[in-house]
Amino acid sequence: MRTRRIRVAATTAVVLSLTVAATACGGGTAGTSGSGGGGSTKTLTYWASNQGPGIEADKKVLQPELDRFTQRTGIKVKLEVVPWSDLLNRILTATTSGQGPDVLNIGNTWSASLQATGALLPWDGKNFAAIGGRDRFVDSALGSTGSRGADPAAVPLYSMAYALYYNKKMFRQAGITKPPTTWDELVADGKRLTAHGGSAIGVEGANLANNIHQVYVLAKQHGGDFFTPDGKADFTSDAAVAAVKQYVDLMAAHKIVAPGNAEYAQNQSLSDFAKGRTAMVLWQTPTATFASQGMTEDEWGVAPVPVPSGAPGRGTSVNSMVAGINMAVFKNTRNLEGALEFVKFMTSDEEQKTLNKAYGSMPSVKGAQADPAFATPSLTVVRDTLATSAVPLPQVAQESQFETVVGTAVKKLFADAAAGRPLTTEAVRAELDEAQQQMPDQ
Known part of the structure; x- marks a missing residue:
């Protein structure tokens, strides 16, 4: 057996985050401007994952929808699209420092690992009720939202296979x-x-x-x-x-x-x-x-x-594997009500249709999947795979x-x-x- 240990940044960061999670989540230091420096409670910071061909393509998809949310609620959303090569380390740093966004996208396979840091809002019955209820979401997508037996650490946003x-x-x-x-x-x-x-x-x-x-x-x-x-x-x-x-x-x-x-x-x-x-x-x-x-x-x-x-x-x-993107909220957001409102908007049937059409993915809510746009040959294979022959990656810390x-x-x-x-x-x-x-x- 070889015992040479190679220190890996992500491994070290997760272990560190487990030891300081109480500090990271206890002080409410991640303000709605995303850096803990105050800011209006009418502003949310959102880290989106790079879903399209490039960062600018994602901004073109997302910004009009965020503007629509602002028009409806008066809550501004400061968008940052984070490349996949940086996203996990950025999130892990935020869990330890408290200097993170209000709302963020995570790869659904990371749900249990990030849940173990204690930094993410648990989606209990009350929080699910604030976004329209747990029953709206597709079962396979809910299977990759956190450790078994615990309240989910995130809610499904885009489903893939x-x-x-x-x-x-x-x-x-x-x-x-x-x-x-x-x-x-x-x-x-x-x-x-x-x-x-x-x-x-x-x-x-x-x-x-x-x-x-x-x-x-x-x-x-x-x-x-x-x-x-x-x-x-x-x-x-x-x-x-x-x-x-x-x-x-x-x-x-x-x-x-x-x-x-x-x-x-x-x-x-x-x-x-x-x-x-x-x-x-x-x-x-x-x-x-x-x-x-x-x-x-x-x-x-x-x-x-x-x-x-x-x-x-x-x-x-x-x-x-059950692939996809989940949406999470940092527990120390100063605008929990606004963050929940934003998640509700992004997971509404209307937005699920708009966003998943743009990205070629499947909606994670049942009401949107009935749209004929998601019955293409490619998405039919994806939908059938998710329903019959896909499994989540291990939901372990x-x-x-x-x-x-x-x-x-x-x-x-x-x-x-x-x-x-x-x-x-x-x-x-x-x-x-x-x-x-x-x-x-x-």
Whole structure:
């Protein structure tokens, strides 16, 4: 067993935040201007996640809606769109310093980790009632809002799931008549595609969160997990090792992923796909990004992510994690009433339709999902996946550390594969063992 410990910023920050949460949440220091420096109670600060092709694109989507909220309520909203590369560390810093926004977006997989800091407002019955009630939200989305048995730490805003997107022209040129439904079919199709001069499938080998999303689902397909039922890290289980090896083997053994993908971390695989350089990509609702790069909807098709049996469903036929964005409120906001009013506005049926249409995602409230705009082929696959074959990532306090250390282990293995080094089961297990040594209480 290797015991070398690598200090990871996100891990350290979460552990620190657990020790100082009482200080961070007790003094009401995060004012409605977002910095604790006073400010009018008629102003809220909102950190939005980067959902579109770029920061400016998000501002164009969100600002008109925030202006509409101000017109209705008299409450101004100061918007900051935070890149994903910065968002988690920004939030963790805010939980320890008290210098944060009033309302913020979080990746839904972080809900339990951020809940453990004590900095976020619990969504009890009273707070849910203030935004129209818990029953308005889709059950699968509510499953990724915090630890089991506790009041949610956030409410769902945008719902997503992974699907397989494929280039119709490249498939025709390779003589492939339908998208693969099993991993064996995907590998076989991939080899036919590379034989015709293209790259078969894109990955984001240096994107830690994306690595986790893919290997967690594969672990479920192998009948296991990265955590024990009581929430303890178990990164070297046979299922976890098999999942990581299967994913990296798309490059290492099957040669259907270009070696350069080992360095991708910022949606480069989507750009390759949109520009016809790659025939397939696994992603969450990327249609807006495709369109921004000039790819029309008739150029690509969509299918569920493959499973061993070819038939997505429960159990080992899981083919996506429950992806999405949640909306949270810092407990020490000086304008709780205004923050609740803003969350109510953003999760209203009207706004859910507007925002999710703009981003190509699914509404998280039942009333908005009935809109015909969400019955496109792509979103039908997403909706069906969320309803029948998706599971939340572990809702445990160590989830953000899990994303960091195991995501980094997968990144290292992709780098080895790109360099031509052999990928053995022993090498995978050793990397995952090292990752587990970096987890708290291991």
